[in-house]
Amino acid sequence: MENNFGERLAHAMELRGMRQKELAKATGVTEATVSRYVNEKRRPDIDFIRDVVKVLRVSADYLLGFTDDICVAEDRQKTALNLEEGASAKYSIISRGTDDMIAIVDEKQVEVLDSFFEMVKNTMRK
Numbered sequence: 235m236e237n238n239f240g241e242r243l244a245h246a247m248e249l250r251g252m253r254q255k256e257l258a259k260a261t262g263v264t265e266a267t268v269s270r271y272v273n274e275k276r277r278p279d280i281d282f283i284r285d286v287v288k289v290l291r292v293s294a295d296y297l298l299g300f301t302d303d304i305c306v307a308e309d310r311q312k313t314a315l316n317l318e319e320g321a322s323a324k325y326s327i328i329s330r331g332t333d334d335m336i337a338i339v340d341e342k343q344v345e346v347l348d349s350f351f352e353m354v355k356n357t358m359r360k
Contacts, residue, residue: 239297240274246292246304247272261285 247257254272258265261282270276278286287294295301 238274238299239278240272242297242299243286244272246286246290246297249304250290252290257286257289260289 247254252260254268255265258268261268262285263282267276267282271278271282283294283297286292286297292304293301296304
């Protein structure tokens with residue numbers, strides 16, 4: 235992924251299912267301002283970046299192009315704790331290009347995925 239803020243902001247919004255209007259309201263700026271950031275017509279200030287990190291739960295380093303890791307360290311830590319404690323919800327890493335995100339998978343989805351992977355393993359053995 236390229237290192238431009240607008241593309242990374244749009245990607246983070248897409249992953250969280252948030253529209254520009256919703257992000258604008260959550261961060262206290264206008265929808266036009268968010269649009270200008272997404273379209274690289276304006277550079278965000280530090281307050282906006284801080285608010286986006288909180289609202290979208292993304293890494294500021296990701297938004298600024300220093301890393302391709304979109305996850306906030308705190309989210310990775312919570313997920314690791316939940317996995318260690320055997321939380322009822324299952325977690326899996328879903329790869330999306332060069333970015334990874336944590337997705338919560340319920341028990342039924344785990345069963346479907348397990349049977350799919352078993353079928354793939356059996357097909358590969360033949």
